[in-house]
């Protein structure tokens with residue numbers, strides 16, 4: 001057992017490159033990415049990760065071709081709820097962050113039904129970032145706070161208006177596929193996160209990659225501005 005519950009964030013990148021290397025359409029990469037996702041979730045459970053945040057679709061991903069965006073929306077509607085037995089068997093509670101309002105109705109329904117059906121699970125909290133952007137998250141929270149009459153927008157007050165303030169800040173963010181950037185993921189909560197960047201493309205990830213990330217994290221010394 002860890003002394004503190006761990007929050008791992010994953011920027012799942014490289015689906016397109018994985019498909020391109022196989023002369024397949026980009027969409028085939030997203031489908032393959034879904035398979036690795038299940039393995040990675042099991043790896044997180046085996047490693048006693050309590051919170052797992054997954055970057056599924058950014059506020060910038062709408063810039064992609066209509067074909068690719070519709071395919072991803074189709075995955076949200078057809079694959080999220082259909083994995084219900086997997087969540088129930090493994091004690092997975094699903095939450096989302098991000099603005100779901102522009103999503104197609106069937107995707108929204110599948111997501112909301114999944115959230116409702118898994119609300120009592122508590123082995124692992126799986127937070128799906130869908131139409132999520134760190135900048136939008138901060139700006140939405142500030143707007144809600146102002147509407148609610150707050151006059152002193154301290155970091156704590158702003159954070160209390162996030163969608164899931166009960167989820168603790170992310171401890172470690174890992175990104176696949178060799179890019180060294182955040183791409184607007186968890187901007188506020190990553191203030192003191194550790195970062196692990198891996199070259200392996202997302203569809204090639206499995207349980208062992210979570211273990212590797214956490215092994216690297218275990219050697220980091222976190223000071224949070226203090227002295228150890």
Ligand code: IPE
Pocket residue numbers: 012013014015016017018056057058061072177
């Ligand atoms: C990540 O893989 C999945 C999403 C952003 C939805 P990409 O689709 O970004 O794959 P690359 O970066 O083009 O290889």
Ligand code: IPE
Pocket residue numbers: 011012013014055056057058061179181183
């Ligand atoms: C970040 O990946 C978004 C997700 C993983 C959902 P991108 O592939 O969209 O990021 P950039 O464009 O390379 O920064």
Ligand code: MG
Pocket residue numbers: 013014015
């Ligand atoms: Mg990418």
